[in-house]
Amino acid sequence: xxxxxxxLEMAPxxxxxxxxxxxxxxxEHNIRQxxxxxxxxxxxxxxxxxxxNEMRVVTLTTEEEGVAQLFGTWLGGQKGxxxxxxxxxxxxxxxxxxxxxxxxxxxxxxxxxGEFGEFNPFQVPMxxxxxxxxxxxxxxxxxxxxxxxxxxxxxxxxxxxxxxFRPTAxxxxxxxxxxxxxxx
Amino acid sequence: MSGTTIETGKxxxxxxxxxxxxxxxxxxxxxGGGLLAIGGLGAPAWDITAAGDVPENLPLWGGMGGAAxxxxxxxxxxxxxxxxVVTGDGEMLMGIGALATIAVxxxxxLSVVVLDNEHYGETGMQETHTRHGVDLAxxxxxxxxxxxxxxxxxxxxxxxxxxxxxxxxxxFAQVKIDESSEPLVxxxxxxxxxxxxxxxxxxxxxxxLQ
Numbered sequence: 001x002x003x004x005x006x007x008l009e010m011a012p013x014x015x016x017x018x019x020x021x022x023x024x025x026x027x028e029h030n031i032r033q034x035x036x037x038x039x040x041x042x043x044x045x046x047x048x049x050x051x052x053n054e055m056r057v058v059t060l061t062t063e064e065e066g067v068a069q070l071f072g073t074w075l076g077g078q079k080g081x082x083x084x085x086x087x088x089x090x091x092x093x094x095x096x097x098x099x100x101x102x103x104x105x106x107x108x109x110x111x112x113x114g115e116f117g118e119f120n121p122f123q124v125p126m127x128x129x130x131x132x133x134x135x136x137x138x139x140x141x142x143x144x145x146x147x148x149x150x151x152x153x154x155x156x157x158x159x160x161x162x163x164x165f166r167p168t169a170x171x172x173x174x175x176x177x178x179x180x181x182x183x184x
Numbered sequence: 185m186s187g188t189t190i191e192t193g194k195x196x197x198x199x200x201x202x203x204x205x206x207x208x209x210x211x212x213x214x215x216g217g218g219l220l221a222i223g224g225l226g227a228p229a230w231d232i233t234a235a236g237d238v239p240e241n242l243p244l245w246g247g248m249g250g251a252a253x254x255x256x257x258x259x260x261x262x263x264x265x266x267x268x269v270v271t272g273d274g275e276m277l278m279g280i281g282a283l284a285t286i287a288v289x290x291x292x293x294l295s296v297v298v299l300d301n302e303h304y305g306e307t308g309m310q311e312t313h314t315r316h317g318v319d320l321a322x323x324x325x326x327x328x329x330x331x332x333x334x335x336x337x338x339x340x341x342x343x344x345x346x347x348x349x350x351x352x353x354x355x356f357a358q359v360k361i362d363e364s365s366e367p368l369v370x371x372x373x374x375x376x377x378x379x380x381x382x383x384x385x386x387x388x389x390x391x392x393l394q
Binding site for chain 2: 032033035056058059060061062064065066067068069070071072073074075076077078080094095097098101102103104162
């Protein structure tokens with residue numbers, strides 16, 4: 001029998017505060033464009049951004065569109081962030097050369113799959129390769145594996161991107177997203 | 185110049201250089217401040233450079249498939265400025281999903297013009313899908329970009345130029361051009377410079393203190 005989708009995806013518990021802390025940080029840093037391909041782990045943050053009239057949420061057909069978009073965003077003097085799941089990192093590889101060559105601030109917040117109690121075999125290859133792929137393309141990568149580490153890590157990622165002009169990423173570990181929402 | 189005559193090549197189609205020069209003519213007088221142009225990887229980057237290597241140009245040396253989305257990010261960040269993406273059919277096909285994303289965002293100040301020579305010009309003139317009937321303007325229209333034009337005749341270029349400068353888009357145009365290549369007119373290759381000079385042109389010296 002098919003399982004309900006919410007059992008196959010991993011979303012943070014409604015009581016968890018870290019998605020709201022990420023939103024607060026995006027506001028503090030005056031993030032105006034939020035490019036994303038949805039992930040259940042980002043669902044609460046996405047709702048907060050969509051409710052904010054000062055943020056332009058751009059849903060993408062593929063994550064590399066977001067890398068290109070945020071280059072244009074910075075050209076025009078605004079700041080943006082890219083939200084995606086670890087599988088989406090693989091879709092960005094060559095486009096990351098745009099941020100590297102132009103020295104464009106490019107903060108990414110990545111929810112991890114395929115690494116902690118994963119149910120879906122297809123999530124494992126890219127999940128395991130995510131930090132190596134990002135680092136191979138010149139991205140400064142930091143991880144948060146406990147809820148209380150998420151906000152400080154995201155803040156460091158935003159500061160590194162906009163102060164030092166490069167792609168940066170926070171990887172939010174699958175354990176933080178709540179492995180308990182498994183169906184099995 | 186009265187009327188618009190754009191030189192044609194052996195195929196009878198418009199040549200790329202005079203076409204791009206005409207689209208950018210008077211760009212400094214576009215409403216909201218000078219028109220900003222992004223040139224997609226390959227010949228379109230050389231074409232916008234040949235029309236004038238100015239800070240308001242961002243010629244791309246890479247990022248194939250990203251030009252239209254770069255235009256979207258820029259258009260959303262600078263809603264009062266006109267943004268024109270000039271790119272090729274191969275580059276557009278690689279990032280074709282951007283047409284859907286742009287259609288949903290509806291940026292009035294963004295125009296995307298595809299110089300369609302039906303070939304990959306930088307790599308030995310292999311045929312692209314448009315050579316075999318793929319209708320980019322039709323795809324853009326189906327995505328929801330209502331003002332999507334297929335242009336094959338120079339007589340339709342003045343109206344295209346006016347619409348780009350007026351900024352009542354989003355606008356998409358697929359312009360069939362002659363496949364002959366033109367002499368290389370290369371922009372600076374240092375991409376950090378290209379980014380910084382456009383930012384300074386838009387934002388002033390504050391660009392470097394953001």
